[in-house]
Each structure stands twice: as structure tokens, then as C-alpha cells.
Amino acid sequence: xxxxxxxxxxxxxxxxxxxxxxRREFLQTSAGLGLxxxxxxxxAKTGASLQHVKNAKLSSSExxxxxxxxxxxxxxxxxxxxKESPAKYANRLTTEPWSIVIDGAVNKPGRYQLEDxxxxxxLEERIYRLRCVERWSMVVPWIxxxxxxxxxxxxxxxxAKYVQFTTLYRPKEMIGQQRGVLNWPYVEGLxxxxxxxxxxxxxxxxxxxxxxxxxxxxxxxxxxxxxxxKSIKSIVKISFTEQEPPTTWxxxxxxxxxxxxxxxxxxxxxxxxxxxxxxIGEFLRRxxxxxxxxxxxxxxLYKGMDLRKYY
Amino acid sequence: xxxxxxxLLQRIGTPLVFTLSLLPFILLVLQLLxxxxxxxxxxxxxxxxxxxxxxxxxxxxxxxPLRYVLKQSWPLRYRRMLGLFAFFxxxxxxxxxxxxxxxxxxxxxxxxxxxxxxxxxxMTAFLLLIPLVVTSNKMxxxxxxxxxxxxxxxxxxxxxxxxxxxxxxxxxxxxWPTVYAVLLLALFTIRIAKSHAQxxxxx
Numbered sequence: 467x468x469x470x471x472x473x474x475x476x477x478x479x480x481x482x483x484x485x486x487x488x489r490r491e492f493l494q495t496s497a498g499l500g501l502x503x504x505x506x507x508x509x510a511k512t513g514a515s516l517q518h519v520k521n522a523k524l525s526s527s528e529x530x531x532x533x534x535x536x537x538x539x540x541x542x543x544x545x546x547x548x549k550e551s552p553a554k555y556a557n558r559l560t561t562e563p564w565s566i567v568i569d570g571a572v573n574k575p576g577r578y579q580l581e582d583x584x585x586x587x588x589l590e591e592r593i594y595r596l597r598c599v600e601r602w603s604m605v606v607p608w609i610x611x612x613x614x615x616x617x618x619x620x621x622x623x624x625x626a627k628y629v630q631f632t633t634l635y636r637p638k639e640m641i642g643q644q645r646g647v648l649n650w651p652y653v654e655g656l657x658x659x660x661x662x663x664x665x666x667x668x669x670x671x672x673x674x675x676x677x678x679x680x681x682x683x684x685x686x687x688x689x690x691x692x693x694x695x696k697s698i699k700s701i702v703k704i705s706f707t708e709q710e711p712p713t714t715w716x717x718x719x720x721x722x723x724x725x726x727x728x729x730x731x732x733x734x735x736x737x738x739x740x741x742x743x744x745x746i747g748e749f750l751r752r753x754x755x756x757x758x759x760x761x762x763x764x765x766x767l768y769k770g771m772d773l774r775k776y777y
Numbered sequence: 778x779x780x781x782x783x784x785l786l787q788r789i790g791t792p793l794v795f796t797l798s799l800l801p802f803i804l805l806v807l808q809l810l811x812x813x814x815x816x817x818x819x820x821x822x823x824x825x826x827x828x829x830x831x832x833x834x835x836x837x838x839x840x841x842p843l844r845y846v847l848k849q850s851w852p853l854r855y856r857r858m859l860g861l862f863a864f865f866x867x868x869x870x871x872x873x874x875x876x877x878x879x880x881x882x883x884x885x886x887x888x889x890x891x892x893x894x895x896x897x898x899x900m901t902a903f904l905l906l907i908p909l910v911v912t913s914n915k916m917x918x919x920x921x922x923x924x925x926x927x928x929x930x931x932x933x934x935x936x937x938x939x940x941x942x943x944x945x946x947x948x949x950x951x952x953w954p955t956v957y958a959v960l961l962l963a964l965f966t967i968r969i970a971k972s973h974a975q976x977x978x979x980x
Binding site for chain 2: 535538543739746
């Protein structure tokens with residue numbers, strides 16, 4: 467039948483019973499060591515302002531889409547498949563504490579607390595165009611920093627050809643994961659040179675404020691020249707791999723969503739044209755630009771590649 | 778049903794069903810005008826009208842089985858009106874795609890019809906509805922005689938096209954298309970069971 471059965475909890479997700487039974491002991495020890503304040507971090511709440519500098523060089527001069535639209539019209543299937551569900555249900559997501567596992571071909575693997583990951587980075591505001599594969603687009607003032615700066619800190623080895631990202635899997639809070647609409651957890655990937663490109667960023671906020679949950683709190687990827695689904699949300703794992711990593715939409719419909727997923731008006735989605743898009747808030751559709759208007763910056767990454775084949 | 782209540786139903790039934798059927802459209806227009814359809818109002822307006830078209834198509838197809846189940850003839854009185862409302866919502870759906878979505882970009886619309894299976898099948902459903910609408914009045918019913926019913930069996934093809942149209946446009950979540958497919962299948966099953974029972978009785 468077409469309705470798939472919801473994915474079950476993987477055994478790796480289940481806390482070992484011995485550890486579970488000792489959970490109070492863990493809390494007592496943490497409290498004793500004075501660690502508890504760090505478990506409940508000082509990281510800001512949704513709506514709180516984030517200190518940042520403006521990066522005009524990498525920013526579009528277009529008028530940003532209304533905050534209300536950016537935060538109420540979302541594709542975040544972890545909270546439901548329609549556009550309104552994420553804004554409705556994402557408040558159930560606990561984003562503190564938050565840690566990210568770094569592993570694979572890297573010199574400094576480990577599990578890092580989000581605060582420690584963010585500490586050395588200066589937050590910048592970058593106004594990027596966002597083009598969804600469904601033919602709508604927005605202009606978003608993201609707050610974040612270059613992914614390249616983070617990658618350098620963990621020292622990937624020469625074997626690291628790709629970077630894979632994984633979204634949190636927590637069906638109790640991410641209620642969309644209770645149905646097997648996609649293969650959970652959501653995974654995405656970039657080629658190393660794409661990941662190291664100065665436009666590629668990790669965002670922790672928008673419009674100068676802490677990232678709303680429905681937009682991928684507490685930390686998400688933003689790759690402005692690719693269709694929106696490449697910009698994976700609520701990241702808990704970054705792995706460095708030698709092989710091209712699997713990506714969720716490609717697993718779901720390989721003929722429709724490729725690994726690269728660069729915005730390209732000349733290559734149609736098998737079921738619809740990609741020539742035009744509706745900018746949210748506008749009436750007439752506008753032409754979609756090659757690489758979403760970032761061709762000057764990124765076209766060289768794909769020199770010699772047949773973009774019809776590597777869609 | 779007492780004769781009195783039957784009479785009352787007859788008198789208020791038609792205007793009541795008419796008003797109720799128009800209500801979704803009025804609400805959608807109001808929501809469109811008051812900016813209450815979310816961040817992408819055009820997409821929402823097109824989609825909701827399409828959904829209502831499909832719902833009215835299924836409602837129209839429910840009237841005949843309802844007559845068997847209730848053993849009363851009144852559902853048949855509303856069949857034509859519901860069918861015409863299905864056409865009404867499909868027309869709004871299609872014209873808002875042409876005007877609001879494509880803004881008369883005929884080359885693009887034509888390419889859509891030829892290249893996109895979900896639009897091809899949707900357009901087929903629309904075109905097939907036209908002869909049914911044209912022959913929906915009493916005069917045509919009389920003139921066509923037995924052929925009228927044959928012609929109007931096209932509605933089954935139309936309903937299948939409409940459900941396919943829905944299936945092929947969604948990205949990954951097939952829940953609602955499946956719900957409509959199951960409903961349609963149930964309506965077909967009742968009809969087939971009924972006609973089978975009739976045939977057995979005759980033989």
C-alpha cells in the first residue's frame with residue numbers, strides 16, 4: 467500500500483538500560499561538578515537578538531522577504547508535509563542542550579557542544595536568495611558563518627572528499643518523523659569544494675534573531691545556489707567521507723532529485739518546469755537564474771560537467 | 778419521511794445545497810482578498826479550488842449509491858447541481874492556474890500540457906467535463922435518450938483522471954491522494970456490487 471509504516475526507533479537510538487538506570491547518578495555528578503548550568507546552556511531563546519556584523523560583500527541587495535512569511539511558510543517534513551505544520555509544531559523541539567558529532571576522515575573527531583562549536587566564530591548577516599525546488603523563492607537575511615571556517619578547525623584528512631550532514635532524529639518532538647514519508651533521519655551532502663566555498667554557511671539565526679525552530683534551529687546549512695532541500699536543518703552530525711554520501715530526496719525519488727541539485731532553469735524537474743519562480747510576496751513570476759544568480763561565484767565548480775546528467 | 782417534511786426538503790433543499798456548495802468559494806475569495814491564505818496565496822487559492830473540484834466530483838458520484846443505501850430517491854435530485862459545482866470549482870482552479878500562476882504565458886502552459894503528466898491528465902479531466910455540462914439539462918437528456926447515460930459514464934474516467942492529477946503532483950506525501958483514491962474505489966465498488974446484484978436477479 468502507499469501509506470508506509472512509520473520508521474521504528476533504531477536500536478542505536480535507545481539508551482542502554484544500565485545507563486538509563488544510572489541517570490540520576492549522572493545528574494547528581496554533573497550537579498556536583500557544577501556542570502549543570504552548562505547542560506542547560508546560556509544559549510539564547512527564539513526571538514532573542516544575536517550579535518552580528520553585516521557581510522555586505524556576500525549579500526544580495528534585494529529586499530528581504532517578510533519575517534512573517536519566512537517563519538510561517540516552511541518545508542520541514544520533520545514537522546509535517548504542509549507549509550503551515552512546521553510553524554505550528556516546531557515549538558515542541560528541544561534545542562538545548564545541543565551537540566554535534568564530527569566524525570569520519572577528520573583529525574579531531576568527537577561530540578561537541580553547540581556553544582563550543584560556535585565560540586570562535588564571528589556571526590555575520592548575509593542576505594541570500596533561497597530557491598525551492600517547488601518553484602517559489604525568498605530572500606533571507608541569515609545570521610551565521612562560513613562552513614569552511616568550521617571545517618578547517620576539525621582538520622579533515624586527505625581522504626575527506628565529501629561532507630555529509632544529518633538532521634536530528636527524535637520522533638517524539640519531530641512529529642513528522644512518526645510517519646515514513648521520507649527515510650529518517652534526513653541526510654544531505656556536499657562535495658568538499660562546495661562545502662569550502664565562501665558562500666556556503668552554517669546559520670544560527672535570521673533577521674538578527676535566534677533561528678526559529680521551524681527554520682531549522684539551532685543550526686542549519688545554507689547553500690544559496692542549490693535548491694532549498696540541500697540546506698539541511700537542525701544538524702546533529704557532520705561526517706567527512708571518501709564516497710559521495712546518500713541524500714534523502716535522492717533516496718526518495720532518484721530520477722527527480724540528484725546529488726548536486728543546483729538551481730538550473732534549463733534542467734526541468736521531471737514533473738514541472740524550473741524556468742520560473744514565484745518570489746513570495748510578488749504577483750508575477752520571475753525568471754529563475756542559473757545557480758540562483760550565483761553563477762559568477764560558483765559556475766567554476768562544475769566546469770566540464772554535464773549538468774543534465776549531474777542534476 | 779412524512780409527506781410534510783418531504784415537501785419542506787424539496788422546497789428548501791435546492792437553495793440550501795446551492796448555498797452550501799458556493800460557501801467554500803466565497804470563503805476562499807474572502808481569504809484571498811484579506812491576505813489570509815498564507816505566504817503563497819496564489820498557490821493556496823489554486824490548490825484549494827482544485828481540492829473542492831475533486832470533492833464535488835466525488836460527492837456527485839456518491840448520490841447514486843446513496844440512493845441505494847437509503848432506498849430514497851432524493852439524493853438524485855442534487856446530483857446535477859453537485860456535478861455542475863464540480864465543474865465550477867475546476868474552472869476556477871484552471872483559470873487561476875492560467876491567470877494567477879502562469880499569467881497567460883501560453884507557450885509555457887502548452888509545454889505544461891504536453892510535458893507534465895499531471896497537467897495532461899488534469900486537462901483531460903477538464904475537457905471531458907465539458908460535454909457532460911453541455912448535456913446536463915432536461916432537454917438534452919430527452920434528446921439523447923439511452924445515449925445520455927452512456928455519455929455520462931465519462932464521469933468515471935474524469936474522476937480517475939482527477940485523482941491521478943493529485944497523485945502525480947505531490948512530492949512525497951501521498952496521504953491525501955490515497956484517501957481520495959480509496960473513496961473513489963469504494964464508490965466504484967458499491968456500483969459494481971449493485972449492478973452485479975441486479976444482473977443476477979435478472980438471470
